[in-house]
Every structure is written in C-alpha cells, then in structure tokens.
Amino acid sequence: MAKKTLLFNTFVAMSIAHNLNELKHSLPKAVSLVAVSKTKPASAILEAYDTGHRIFGENKVQELVGKYEELPKDIQWHMIGHLQRNKVKYIAPFVALIHGVDSERLLLEINKQGIKHQRKIPCLLQMHIATEATKFGLSNEELEALLPKAATLEGVAIKGLMGMATFTSNEQQIEAEFNALHASFQKAQESLPLDILSMGMSGDYPIALSCGSTMIRVGSKIFGARH
Numbered sequence: 001m002a003k004k005t006l007l008f009n010t011f012v013a014m015s016i017a018h019n020l021n022e023l024k025h026s027l028p029k030a031v032s033l034v035a036v037s038k039t040k041p042a043s044a045i046l047e048a049y050d051t052g053h054r055i056f057g058e059n060k061v062q063e064l065v066g067k068y069e070e071l072p073k074d075i076q077w078h079m080i081g082h083l084q085r086n087k088v089k090y091i092a093p094f095v096a097l098i099h100g101v102d103s104e105r106l107l108l109e110i111n112k113q114g115i116k117h118q119r120k121i122p123c124l125l126q127m128h129i130a131t132e133a134t135k136f137g138l139s140n141e142e143l144e145a146l147l148p149k150a151a152t153l154e155g156v157a158i159k160g161l162m163g164m165a166t167f168t169s170n171e172q173q174i175e176a177e178f179n180a181l182h183a184s185f186q187k188a189q190e191s192l193p194l195d196i197l198s199m200g201m202s203g204d205y206p207i208a209l210s211c212g213s214t215m216i217r218v219g220s221k222i223f224g225a226r227h
Contacts, residue, residue, distance in 0.1 A: 016047045019222045024053070027216075031209065032196075034078050036219030038063065042070050044223055049075065055096075057217055061087040068094055080217055082136055085109040093117050099162045099198055099217075102126040102136040104146055107156060114155025122157050124198055125150070127184055129177040130166040137163060140184055147191040160196030160214070161185045165204055174204050178211035185212070 024033055034057040037045045045056060045067065054074060058064035059081025068077055068091075076096035083098060085106055091098075092113035101107050101123045114121040125146065128137030138146065143161075150158045163181040165174045178199055185197045200208025200216040208216060 016044060016223060017051050020048050020051050020053055023218060023221060028209070030214060032215040034080065034198075034215060034217045035222050036080065036201075036217050037067070037223065038081075038219065040219075040223050042067060045071060045075075048222065057099075057219075061090050064095075065090050088113050092121060093119075095121065097122045097124065097159065097196075099124045100126045100136065102128075102138060104149065107146070107150060107153070111153040111155040114153075116155075120155060120157040122159050124160050124162040124196060125158060125188075127161055127163040127181055129163040129181045131173075132166055135164055140187075143184060143188060147188060151192055158192055158194065160194040160198065161188060162198040164201070165199070165208075167203075171207060174207050175211060178204075178208050178213070182212040 020035065027033060032055065034055050035048055035053055037056045038059045049072065055076045055078060057078040057080040058067065061079070061083070064077055064079060077094065078097045078099060079091055079095050080099045082100055083106060088109050092110070098110060098121065101110065107123070110121050110123060125143060126137045127143065128135060128139060150156065161181065161184060163177070165177040168174065181199055182197065185194065188194055196215050197213055198215040198217065199211070199213045202218050202221045205213070205216040205218060
C-alpha cells in the first residue's frame, strides 16, 4: 500500500509540474500567471513552487492566511475572490495583490490598513463586464469617478483592472466582454500609470490573451479539477 501511495504521489507531482511548465512555456513573456490554488493542499502548492513558480491566488481570506503562515515566505499571494471590508486587516500585512476592489468603501478600507502597516497595498479595480448580475464590479462611470480619488490614497497602489467574463460557451460574447474591458483599461491609463489587465481563467484565457490580457488566473489546468 505504501508503495502504491508513493507512486500516486509521484504521478501527481509530475503532472502538476508538467501542467505548469507547459502552460508557462505557451504564454507570451509579458503575461503573468497566477496559479489558482484555492482548495488545494499545501503539498500541491509546494509541487508547483518547486518548479520555480511564486505567484498563487486564493479566494478566501481564512485559507489565504493559513497558507501564508504555513508556506515559504517568498510566495506572492494574490487575493482573487470577493473581499469583505472587515477581513482586509487579516491580509493587509503581506498580500501581494488584491484583484477584486469593487467599491470605493472597500478601497478606503484597504487604504486604511495599508497606512496602518506602512505599505502601499497593490490593488486592481474590478470591472463588471459579464451579463450575470451575481458577478461584482464597477461600471465605467463608477471607475471614472473613482480614479482621481484612488490616485490620492497613501496606503494603496492601483496597478490595473480586473474582470470576469460571462460563464458561457459563446466565444464571441466572451471576446466582446474582454475587448470592452481592454478599452476601459486603455482609457484608465490616461489617468493612472496602470500596467496590469487581469482577465482570463482556465476556460477562456486564450481569448483573454488575444484581447490584451497581461495576467491570467489558472487553477484546474495546473492542479486538476476541484472536487
């Protein structure tokens, strides 16, 4: 039984490393890859870490904090899920990038915690580009109003925009939504020096790349399906 377990673990390790390296080699050099490690154990993250990868994404604060405490400190942890204001304080000391800033109230709380910890917390402003009402994000009008205020904050550093396309098999719709986000990104660059456009996940990242994405968030293609 022990031998079988060892063989299985070796296979899993090789498959994570293979998947990650294959994906990274297929990406343009200017594109950053966030390995989405939510629900995955520390052992799986370490297998990816051992390939030299350092950027990992989590969508729940409690899980993110636990993994930060357990795993190597040179990992760059990205908060990619919806973030509640009362939980910002738990990740403020170490988070490398918060993807989903979808309101002025959340941005102000992040700023407050950034000042408290004497750091500028890197953030992306989340845009609502999907047809699904369940997805969070700013409208173009809200973005335009928020950018001047964001530029004055001492505890945050706005690095770019993020958005999630509609979950659909209609690739033309996905492409249209990503193109709309890219247009918003270009316009926002007139106000702030933004360089990150985070769009694209396991199912739609090739379309996102064709539409100008500079950062993709991929989990299942690296770690396998979640159960």
